[in-house]
Amino acid sequence: MLQYSDAAIIGGGVVGSAIARELSRYDLSIAVIEENPDVVCEASGRNSAVVHGGFAYDRGSLKARFCVEGNRLMDELSQELGFRFIRCGKVLVGNTDEDLKQLERTISQGLDNGATGLELIDGQRLHELVPAVTGSFAMLSRNSGIMDPFLFTINLAENAAMNGARYFLSHKVISISRRNGRYIIHTPSDDFSVKWVFNAAGKGAKAISDMLGITGYNVIGSKGNYLVLDKRLGPLLPMPVYPVPSNTYMGIHVTPTVDGNVTVGPDAVNTDDFSYYGVPADRMEYLRESASALWPHIDRKDVIRTFSGILSKWVDRNGVIQDFRIEVRDDIAPCAVNLIGIESPGLTAAVPIACYAISLMAKREDLRLKDDFNPIHYTAKRFADMSEEEREKAIASDSHYGSLVCSCEKVTEAEIIRAIHNPLGVHTMTGIKYRTRAMMGNCQAGFCQMRIESLLEKELGLRAEDVRYLRGSSWVLAGKMREG
Amino acid sequence: MLMRKDAVIIGGGPAGLAAAVALHKLGVRDIVILERESQLGGILRQCIHDGFGLQRFGCSLSGPEYASIFIEEVRRLGIEYHTDATVVSLSAAREIEAVTPEGILCYHARAVVLTMGCRERSRGSVMIPGERPSGVFTAGSAQAYMNIYNRMPGHEAVILGSGDIGLIMARRLTLEGAHVNAVFEIQDHPNGLERNIVQCLEDYGIPLYLRHTVTDIHGNSRLEGVTVSKVDEHSRPIAGTEKFYPCDTLILSVGLRPDTELLLDAGIELDPRTHGASVDEHLMTSAAGIFSSGNVLHVHDLVDYVSLESEQLASSVSRYLSKGFSSDRALKVRCGRGIGSTVPQKVSSGDGFTLSLRFDAVMENVVVKVSQDGRDILKKRMRKANPAEMVRLDIGSGATACSGDLEVSVE
Known part of the structure; x- marks a missing residue:
C-alpha cells in the first residue's frame, strides 16, 4: 500500500522516536518506519543507560553541545514521559600522576563544554561516595545519572504516536526513489510517499544515506559486551564507576541500573557485522577481570545475563572517530535530514539531536505548531513500587493487579495485559519485557514466560506458533501439542 | 488487616503440603498455606512421569498422583490455604504480605515455614x-x-x-x-x-x-x-x-538453586554450599521462628525425602510453639574431605536429628564419618558415593557433646 505523509522518519530508535515526538508538535503527518518489531531492539536498548555529563567530548563538537543540553533536559523529560532517571552522579577513578593530569584535562574540557558539577575528589571522599571502590582519587561528575533506556525510547515513541505519528514496525527500507519533489520509500510491505525524510537509522544510517545519494561515509561498528548482575548488588553501588577515559573510549565501567541491577562493560571491539550480538566466552571473563580492578563485588555467581550493543561510529580515512553529522544536502538530497555517526552520547543527546534536525527542516519549510500537542505520557505506577495501600486500591479497581505473573520483579497480570495492548502495537515477548520488567529478574523468565506467552495468545487472538520472541522468525513455540 | 497465625506456610508444593498435614496432626491447627500458582502441588503438577513415592509409598506414582495424596489430606483436614497468593514480603519479625486477586493478605505468624522450592539456573x-x-x-x-x-x-x-x-x-x-x-x-x-x-x-x-x-x-x-x-x-x-x-x-x-529471594529480603543467613538457609538441627534459620525444608533449603534428589524432611520440620515447629527449644550449644557442622554440603549447618542442642549430605565427587567404597573433636559419632560404609544422590544419616539424641564443631568427611 502507498502511504502518504509530510515526513517520514527512518528508524524508530531513541533518536528517531525523539524526532517523531518533537516533530509531532507541528501540524504535520508523520510516518516512522522501523525495521524491527519494536523500538528498542538495537543500540537504544543496548547500552550502559548512563546520562552523560558532557565532559568527554571535544570542545565545540555537536556531541559535547547536545550531551550537555540533553543532560539538562533529562529531569523535565523524565517528568513528562514518565521514565525513571536518577541524577546519582558518577566517578572516574584514577591512581597515577598521569591519571590525575588526564582528569584535570577532562574537567577543563568539560567546563569549556558547559558541563557543571565537575570536581576532583580525594580518596577519602571517593570512598564515602562509593564504598569498596579501588582508587586513590577521582573526578566526580555530580550531574551524570542513570536512566531506563527502554522506557525512555518507548515512551518517546508512544508519546509521538499519541500526538499523531504513525509507527510502521517490521518495515525494512529497501530503496528510496525521488519523483515530482517527493521521496518514495520502498519496503516489502508498504511504500511511503513523503516530502521530508529523516535518516535516523542508526546502524543502518549509512545504507539509507547511500539510498538518498549522500555517499562516501565510512561507518564502523564498535561492539561492547556487558554482564548483568543480580539486583542484590545494586545497593552496593550508588553511582557508576569509570576508569580514567581516553579520548575515544570510556573504558569498562560498573553501572547501577535504575532498577537495582549492576551492568559491567562495555569492552570495545571493532566489527563490520551489525547484526551479530553474540557475547563470546573470553569477553565475559575479560569484563569480569577488568572491572574487578575498579570494584570488588563482581562474582560469576551473581551474573544473570549478558548482552551486547553496537555503536555506529563515523570515521575518517585514517580511522579517526568523527563528530555527529546532522545535515541537509540541498544539492544532492533536498528535504532529507541525514544523521550519521549517532553513537554515544546519543541516548543522553537524543532530544537535542532531534530538535537540531528539525531546525534544519524549519529553515526550509514553514512549520506550524499544533495547539493540541500533549507532551505528557501517562505512566501508571508499577505495582512493585506501590505502597500496601496503593496495592489494595489497585486490586480493588482491577483484580488482575492481584495476580502476580513475574514474582522476581513483582509484575502483575494487569501490567502485562496493559503492555500487550501498547499503542505501538508491539506484540513480542521482549516487548512485554522492556515495558514491564517481567522476565528480567533472577530466574530469567523460568516461571513467568509461560503465563506471558498465554496472555499474548489470549489477548491478541494469536496461535501459539505465531508468538514471536524478539525479531524476524523468532518463534517461541512450535504450536499446540494437541487440539482442544 | 493483620491476621495472626500460629504458622504460615509459604509454598504449597510437596514440602509445604507435608509440613501442613504433619502440623495439623500434631495439633497445630491455626495455620495457612500460601501458594502462588492457581493450584496446590508445586512443580509436581508438571512432573507427569512416574517414579515418585517409591521410598515413601512403595509404589511408583506420577508427580500429580504423589501431590494429590497430600492435597486430599489438606482438604480432608480442612487446612486453610490460598492459591494465587504470592508472598511479596517477609520480615525477620515474621510479618508476611501476600498478593491475591481478592486483595492483600497480611499475617503476623508465630512460626513461618519456608517451602518455596527451587528455581533453575x-x-x-x-x-x-x-x-x-x-x-x-x-x-x-x-x-x-x-x-x-x-x-x-x-x-x-x-x-x-x-x-x-x-x-x-x-x-x-x-x-x-x-x-x-x-x-x-x-x-x-x-x-x-x-x-x-x-x-x-x-x-x-x-x-x-x-x-x-x-x-x-x-x-x-x-x-x-x-x-x-x-x-x-x-x-x-x-x-x-x-x-x-x-x-x-x-x-x-x-542445576537448581533454592528460591531464596524472600530469605534475602528478611536478612536470613544463607549457606554458600547449599545456597539455601543455614539451619540448625530443628531446621530453624538464623531468624527465630522461621523454619525451612524441602528444595528451598537444599535441592533434594527425591520428593520422598522432601516430604520426610518437612514432617521433621513440623515436629520442630510444633515443639517450638509449645515449649521452645533448650539451646545449650552452638556447634558448626563442617564439610570435610569429600563432602559438598550438609544440612543442618549448625547444632544447638542435644536433640537427635537427620544429617543430610551430598558428596563432592563420585567415589567408590567409602566410609562416611561424622566426628566431633576427633571423636567418631557415626561411621557408615558405602559402596558408591554419587553427588547426584542425597545421603541421610540419623544422629541420635545425646550423640553430640556440648562443645566442639562437628565434621563430616569421607575416609
Whole structure:
C-alpha cells in the first residue's frame, strides 16, 4: 500500500522516536518506519543507560553541545514521559600522576563544554561516595545519572504516536526513489510517499544515506559486551564507576541500573557485522577481570545475563572517530535530514539531536505548531513500587493487579495485559519485557514466560506458533501439542 | 488487616503440603498455606512421569498422583490455604504480605515455614556464550509448556546438562515427536539418577556425552544451532574439538538453586554450599521462628525425602510453639574431605536429628564419618558415593557433646 505523509522518519530508535515526538508538535503527518518489531531492539536498548555529563567530548563538537543540553533536559523529560532517571552522579577513578593530569584535562574540557558539577575528589571522599571502590582519587561528575533506556525510547515513541505519528514496525527500507519533489520509500510491505525524510537509522544510517545519494561515509561498528548482575548488588553501588577515559573510549565501567541491577562493560571491539550480538566466552571473563580492578563485588555467581550493543561510529580515512553529522544536502538530497555517526552520547543527546534536525527542516519549510500537542505520557505506577495501600486500591479497581505473573520483579497480570495492548502495537515477548520488567529478574523468565506467552495468545487472538520472541522468525513455540 | 497465625506456610508444593498435614496432626491447627500458582502441588503438577513415592509409598506414582495424596489430606483436614497468593514480603519479625486477586493478605505468624522450592539456573547464570535467539529453554520451563500449557517447544533439540529434569525432558520431547540429538554434560559423571539415564536416554537411543559443553549459541531470531566442545579436567573447553549441531531448541538442565529471594529480603543467613538457609538441627534459620525444608533449603534428589524432611520440620515447629527449644550449644557442622554440603549447618542442642549430605565427587567404597573433636559419632560404609544422590544419616539424641564443631568427611 502507498502511504502518504509530510515526513517520514527512518528508524524508530531513541533518536528517531525523539524526532517523531518533537516533530509531532507541528501540524504535520508523520510516518516512522522501523525495521524491527519494536523500538528498542538495537543500540537504544543496548547500552550502559548512563546520562552523560558532557565532559568527554571535544570542545565545540555537536556531541559535547547536545550531551550537555540533553543532560539538562533529562529531569523535565523524565517528568513528562514518565521514565525513571536518577541524577546519582558518577566517578572516574584514577591512581597515577598521569591519571590525575588526564582528569584535570577532562574537567577543563568539560567546563569549556558547559558541563557543571565537575570536581576532583580525594580518596577519602571517593570512598564515602562509593564504598569498596579501588582508587586513590577521582573526578566526580555530580550531574551524570542513570536512566531506563527502554522506557525512555518507548515512551518517546508512544508519546509521538499519541500526538499523531504513525509507527510502521517490521518495515525494512529497501530503496528510496525521488519523483515530482517527493521521496518514495520502498519496503516489502508498504511504500511511503513523503516530502521530508529523516535518516535516523542508526546502524543502518549509512545504507539509507547511500539510498538518498549522500555517499562516501565510512561507518564502523564498535561492539561492547556487558554482564548483568543480580539486583542484590545494586545497593552496593550508588553511582557508576569509570576508569580514567581516553579520548575515544570510556573504558569498562560498573553501572547501577535504575532498577537495582549492576551492568559491567562495555569492552570495545571493532566489527563490520551489525547484526551479530553474540557475547563470546573470553569477553565475559575479560569484563569480569577488568572491572574487578575498579570494584570488588563482581562474582560469576551473581551474573544473570549478558548482552551486547553496537555503536555506529563515523570515521575518517585514517580511522579517526568523527563528530555527529546532522545535515541537509540541498544539492544532492533536498528535504532529507541525514544523521550519521549517532553513537554515544546519543541516548543522553537524543532530544537535542532531534530538535537540531528539525531546525534544519524549519529553515526550509514553514512549520506550524499544533495547539493540541500533549507532551505528557501517562505512566501508571508499577505495582512493585506501590505502597500496601496503593496495592489494595489497585486490586480493588482491577483484580488482575492481584495476580502476580513475574514474582522476581513483582509484575502483575494487569501490567502485562496493559503492555500487550501498547499503542505501538508491539506484540513480542521482549516487548512485554522492556515495558514491564517481567522476565528480567533472577530466574530469567523460568516461571513467568509461560503465563506471558498465554496472555499474548489470549489477548491478541494469536496461535501459539505465531508468538514471536524478539525479531524476524523468532518463534517461541512450535504450536499446540494437541487440539482442544 | 493483620491476621495472626500460629504458622504460615509459604509454598504449597510437596514440602509445604507435608509440613501442613504433619502440623495439623500434631495439633497445630491455626495455620495457612500460601501458594502462588492457581493450584496446590508445586512443580509436581508438571512432573507427569512416574517414579515418585517409591521410598515413601512403595509404589511408583506420577508427580500429580504423589501431590494429590497430600492435597486430599489438606482438604480432608480442612487446612486453610490460598492459591494465587504470592508472598511479596517477609520480615525477620515474621510479618508476611501476600498478593491475591481478592486483595492483600497480611499475617503476623508465630512460626513461618519456608517451602518455596527451587528455581533453575538460567543460561545467564551459567554464562553460556553466544547469541540470544528464541528456542533456549530451561528444562522446567519446557516441561511446563508441554505438560501444563499443552505447547510444543520445538522440533530438533539438544540438551545441555544431565540433571533429572533434562533427562526426563529428553524422553518427553521424543515421545511428542521431537528429535533429541544428544545430551551433553560438562562433568565426568551424569548429574541425574541412574534410573533416569537408563529409562530416558538409553531406552530411546539418545546419546549422552560426558565432559562436553555448549560453547556457542547461534541464531539472531530462532535458534539455528549450537557449538559443542569437549572440556578438559578443569571443565575448560578444548580448542579444536568444536562441533556444530543444528537445532531449533536448546534445553538447559544445568542445576537448581533454592528460591531464596524472600530469605534475602528478611536478612536470613544463607549457606554458600547449599545456597539455601543455614539451619540448625530443628531446621530453624538464623531468624527465630522461621523454619525451612524441602528444595528451598537444599535441592533434594527425591520428593520422598522432601516430604520426610518437612514432617521433621513440623515436629520442630510444633515443639517450638509449645515449649521452645533448650539451646545449650552452638556447634558448626563442617564439610570435610569429600563432602559438598550438609544440612543442618549448625547444632544447638542435644536433640537427635537427620544429617543430610551430598558428596563432592563420585567415589567408590567409602566410609562416611561424622566426628566431633576427633571423636567418631557415626561411621557408615558405602559402596558408591554419587553427588547426584542425597545421603541421610540419623544422629541420635545425646550423640553430640556440648562443645566442639562437628565434621563430616569421607575416609
